[in-house]
Amino acid sequence: MRSARSAPRERRGRLSRRFLALLAVLTLPLTGLVALAGPAQAAESATATYTKGADWGTGFDAKWTVTNTGTTTITSWTLEWDFPAGTSVTSHWDARVTSSGNHWTARNTAWNGTIAPGASVSFGFNGSGGGSPSGCLLNGRACDGTGQPGLGAPGGLTSDQVGENTVRLRWNAASGDVRDYQVLRDGRAVATTTATTHTDTGLSAGTSYTYTVVARDANGRTGPASSPLTVRTTGGGGQQPPGDHVNLGYFTEWGVYGRNYHVKDIVDSGTAEQLTHINYAFGNVQNGECTIGDSYAAHDRFYSAAESVSGQADTWDNGALRGNFNQLRQLKEMYPHIKVVWSFGGWTWSGGFGDAMRDPQRFAQSCYDLVNDPRWAGVFDGIDLDWEYPNACGLGCDSSGPEVFEDMMRAFRGAFGDQLVTAAITADASEGGKIDAADYAGGAQYADHLAVMTYDFFGAWATAGPTAPHSPLTAYNGIPQQGFNSEAAIDRLVAQGVPPEKLLLGIGFYGRGWNGVTQAAPGGSASGPAPGTYEQGIEDYKVLAERCPPTGTIAGTAYAHCGNQWWSYDTPATIAGKMDWALNEGLGGAFFWELSGDTADGDLAHAIGAGLG
Structure with missing residues (x-):
């Protein structure tokens, strides 16, 4: 039986890294030309040519060639250009390339700054997005090759x-x-x-x-x-906590790469005003301890003033905090009601939990020391444990026994004291399924809340179908697996003894889909997974809302049949219905995976906030 908790978490981080590696090796000829003016010296003249190579939709490779068309030697050069929003340089060679927002600057290296008359030098880069350069300058001059003065960007x-x-x-x-x-x-x-x-x-x-x-x-x-x-601007009451219920969103560490999603996007979309909590995903569990996932993204990446939440650029001062952690610190200064929790594990990185729980106190203390490291003091308000799954099978299998979840939560409450201790847990309510495999009620007494992953019940890992909504709120006639719906999961956890006010309902900010489908209603046959931007069979809501809008609803969620593709996903309207249900059930709120799947205006996050009141 396919796990009810599947790919969209850590596997996406792995895919992002594969995607970046792919950008570095693909090359096909496709050329566009942009002429740039000569350098400031009156006797010098130069042009620059932009050549675009392979373009595979979400990325491309390209190069600039600077040619000395004058009679004197050029001893250094600086090339500037603008890319439209959504297009960026992801890797480069033979130049020192920096950026400030959408403005890019390339400076010569030690070995290609000198250009004799008639000679040329080039540098290359890989990029994401599909835009073309504009507003380009060479040594501060306009890009028409005439050497006339031009204007740069402030x-x-x-x-x-x-x-x-x-x-x-x-x-x-x-x-x-x-x-x-x-x-x-x-x-x-x-x-x-x-x-x-x-x-x-x-x-x-x-x-x-x-x-x-x-x-x-x-x-x-x-x-x-x-x-x-x-x-x-300050005041206005706009930064007050959004309500008594939890509205929690996951921020993925690897999203700053291929997805180009940063903490500032939480602010720009208006989502920060809706959130009560952010889970930062993911830290790893290795050798019985918590470890950092990607240190560069976490606390070393440089953010310019334009990229930064505060509008202040990072510094290279020794010991200065940068990266996502510094951006989260700035976010909390702007929105002090938001609690930030570091989440460990996820689909791919859950394998270390079983070994770590052989010594729960050592495990918990190592995590406390990392979460509260003085280098990022004040960034995190606690820890989230995303073990998929205790005493059950996910990517691997664990046989620690049903009491292991309670043992873990007790140990972490002892280590973290009054800081937040939370967990993401299974929604498999089938008879003898994953909820039955562990004592979630015993662990709940030590938890601030438990996020029930009520999505990924069905998907195109069943390549032939039947098509089914991946996040049904309730059962329906023809559902492929009994116990695979949100209502069943919540009921089973409450029956086990988990207080409903400690449970959060899960919402996916993405859809799951099949290809080769002729039947519009659920239950149709298929030939395999539908194409997706990052992975087959899965796509962000912001893409599906435009490309394949809903054609019907079932079990409290939406589905869409477009061409030969069939998708299911939540919309602002279905989220409103789910929030009403959650409030009627006395739940503590809702959470979602994950922020970058939402629209630029945060439509889904706003729907959760409005629904919870």
Whole structure:
């Protein structure tokens, strides 16, 4: 029997890493040209040519070639360009490439800075997204090959003073012959100034605004825009806790790579105002202890001012915290009601739990020491244990005995004291299934809440079907497996003795689908999994809502038949119904996997927040 808790967690991290590796090896010819102006020296002349290679939809490879078309030797070069939102450089070679938001800068290395007359040098990179470069400059000159002065984008846009009704902005001067700057708020020009500062007034308290700045020359022509900066004014009551019920979202550590999803996106989408908790996924369990999953993403990746929650760039100071952890710290400063919990395990990294539980106290203490490491003091409010599954089979099998879950939760409560101790648990309510395999009631007495993974009941691992919703709220006629629905899972846990107020209902921010399906209603046959962006048979809600909108509902969730594909997923409307059900059952709230699957406006997270009240 297929596990009710399947791929979308740690396997996605593994797929993201495979995806990045794939970007580095694919190469096919496809060329586009962009001419760049010569460097600032009057006797020098140069152009740059952009050549795009392979393009496989979500990524591509490309290179720039700088050619000395003048009569004197060029001793160094700096190339700048803008990519549209969603397009970025993921790896590069033969140049030092940095970015500030959507603005990219490449500088020569020690071995290719000197270019003799008539000679050329190149550097290459892999990218994600499908955009083309614009606003390019070579040594500060315009990109038309004439050597005429051009305008660069203002850099380092930040806010150094925020009030209830005012925001003070600062930025670095743009290159070129600048007459003045225009300040745009939410895409509309609100001020013109010759300074590199501006105070915007007349704003609403507790409201988010997005700013950009452009330079203008003597003829009124504008250069490329700065990277956007989102600022929230103080007051207004907008940052108060959203309610008495838990609204918890998972943030994936590896999402900063192929998915290009960062903590700042939680703010920009308005989702931060809806959340009560964030689970940071995942830490690993190795050799009886908790360990970091990806240290670079966790606490070392550099975030520019434009990428950062606070609008302040990271520093390279010795011991300075960077990466996701620093961004989460900034998020908590802006939204102090949000609790951040470090989650360990997941589908792929659950294999170490059984061995670790041979010495529960050592295991728990190692996790406490890592979660509360002084390097990221104050970031985390506790720990989440995502063991899939105690005394049952997931990716591997465990035979520790039904009491192991209670033993684990007791040990972690003893180590973590009044910090949060939570767990993600199975929703398999079949007779003799995974809920029956462990004493979840015994463990619940030591837990702040238990997140019941009421999704992935059905999917295209059953390649021939029958098609079925992966997250049914209730049973229905023709359901492929009895006990595989949310209502059955909650009822079985409550019957075991788990207090309902400690249970959270799970929502998937993705769909599962089959290919080769002719029947619109559930229960049809199929030929295999439907294609997905990162993995066959699975796709984000934000993609499916546009590509394959719902054609019906069953058991409290939606399904869609488009062409020969059949998908099931939750929508804002079905989430509203599920939240009503959760409140009627006296549950503690809801949680979802995971943030990057939502729309840019956070439609699903807002639906959970509105439904919970």
